[in-house]
Amino acid sequence: MADKPIEGEKRVFMTGNEVVAWAALAAGAEIMYGYPITPQNEIMHYWTRLAPKYGRKFLQTEDEISAGFTTIGGVLAGRRAFTATSGPGNTLMQEPMSMAEMMRIPVVQVVTQRGGPSTATVIYSQQEVTMTCFGGNGEGARIVYSTSTHQELFDYTIKAFNTAWKYRFPTHILGDGYQSKMRESLTMYDPASRGIEMVPTEPYVAKGGVPGIDRDPNHLRNTYNTEDELYDVVMGIMSDWEKYAPEIAEYQEFDAEDAEVLIVAHGVVTRAVQAAVKELRAQGKKVGHFRPVTLRPLAEEQLRKRAENAKVVLVVESAYGQLCKIIANSLYGLTTPIKKVLKPGVGVTAEEVVEEVSKLL
Amino acid sequence: MVDLDLVEPFYTLRPLKRQLEETGIDVIAWETRETMGLGEAGSILKPEMKWSLKRETDVIMDIGYGVEGAKTLNLVEDALNNKDLKIFAVVNTSRPMTASVKDIVEYVSGLGKVDGLVNNTHLGDETDWEIVEEGAKIVTEAAKQLQIPVVYTAVDEKLRTAGKTTDSQGNPIKYLHRYMPRSFW
């Protein structure tokens, strides 16, 4: 059996789904649970081809409810476990994700967004933002990385396992069908070769020793008797969330400092926006871009600082205002107007962004 | 030209279909809007694809990679007995699953009948001659072990070097015009 999936570093050219499988291998993920859905399928295809070569495991479950709950089981057994899904599958997976949120179970879920509502298209979308960030009956104590390139898919898939196990919140890679299917070059690496240490995992159950004699049994529950009891638990979760949010939140800025028009976009749309900003700046226009890398938690303070100095904030997304809701909420109280380019389930090009911005200037 | 890649239905490429047709090529591929739930519930084999080898013309078929891709030929009438049909495995050593001689030999051996290899080693826009030639070395050695020829080495038109018609291993070079960047992303 081969030792390490990747020795040192390697420049490669592949699809996004293939990248996720390799990144999970490189991160030392031990088991994947999954159920077929497009455009996620090839993550499972590559994983099932590669995993046995490195002593890793896979279980195909009967549906996404089961895929989510078996992933929880894998984590409870102390393994670096993950699953991947999309669209209607993500809807079913909200049930296990809410259990993971309540019980601080560090599952890693990869979401390859497709069109919605309902079955819709299997191609591309950014319409799973609200669900991935706030789905289920919960408070949104989830970490969501929205990637935009294959390099980020690789980097953040590895990082997701570490963030999840460090902070014990369910952690999500929010990709999309375009990222899944397009081919692009990136550098794959063994995390150790870059000084990235994988956060150790530990079992929640079957920890060794006879419970009741050598140690207390671990009785894990998510049901409570009284409102007060639940209140304490949820406030405990949310107080940790508030405490860690600033160190988890990530963002990127492009000419944002003196921007009169501040464009906010996430995921693959940031590529079009970055190109548009470059072009508009070349025309001498004061346009900048704020790109949240984490949608949960959001880098609120940094965003507010830029938005405050801008004349207008322009939110661009492939959904009907799902990102905009998050942005507007965190900008509450500022007087900067928010304009929107909303294209549910449809890609956005740099030319369109340039055109929309030109209307504002 | 027949798009038979059923392994990874690559819908973002489909905008190129019309452009190819304008150059006089007959393209047999689904238009995205014709496909209901492509890759999920829709019928993915077009009847014209099944009968494509019966056409009295030069036919190029793009089948998916791997064993599942090779099996696609079972769906095409006359593919298994057609003496004129040549099957080439296109290899990019920048893909980790075909990065070494050993991996390529193992991969191609599993495909069934293969008449030759194409060295298509590249890294998208970052490709340079060094990458191409490194791939040529690996692919040529794999071809030797498989006892099949390297049919050609594919190189981006942008790297065209006057007078250079073979790679360092003596394989002929075909310069390619890349349409990929014009797909949606």
Add this chain to the structure above:
Amino acid sequence: MSVAPKMPKCWRPETKAHKFCPGCGHGLVLKALGEAIDELGIQERTVFGCDIGCSLLAWDFFNIDTVQTHHGRTTPVITGIKRANEDVIGIAYMGDGGGYAIGSQHLVNAATRNEKITVILVNNTNYGMTGGQMAPTTLPNQKTETSPYGRDVEATGNPTQGPEMVAAITPDTAYVARGTVANVRQLKKFMKRALENQISGNGFSFVEVLSGCPTNWRTNAAETWKFIEETMPQYFKIGEIKVPGEKKEG
């Protein structure tokens, strides 16, 4: 001075007396299970999973690592643990609603895959914790909160034959039985055999247990036992249904 009844070693004394209703069958089922675990010496390796519904009340019952999950999802949680750590003895504990209604796809598919886990399903012919609604196992003409005129099998089907279904879809290496709280000695034997089938790595094991719910049945002790001992077995045959390589009892 009263003498405390003898409890299985793996029970957790700190959480007794337990919280099930007076006359509920769960206590007897968990006693048989506890003794089976003691006798097999697997307390250290066992992970117990419970559903919501009344089986939830077992969440702190044992000195055994325990996970309480959502309704119907105990089977996949225990499956996930077992797949990730084969040394674990995984027990999924649920009621008839959890196993045969909301979680039936998990039961069917775990059985089909011959998962090396043990599923124990308590059949008391109704949804107990939510107030006595009709369950997949409710008997024909039996009155519940959602079948106030009696279960109409024309409209709502016949009681689920769980073990028979599981036996039909599992390979020969699976163990399937139906016991009853009216025969705890036999029930313990079934549970031991089920767990042994998992310990040996043989395959899936499933034990349905006929049990009583006097609170929702609104029955006194005599009526409760009459229902368990006489009425229920008319629909649910007690005994071993599938035993790998052995003669069946019952």
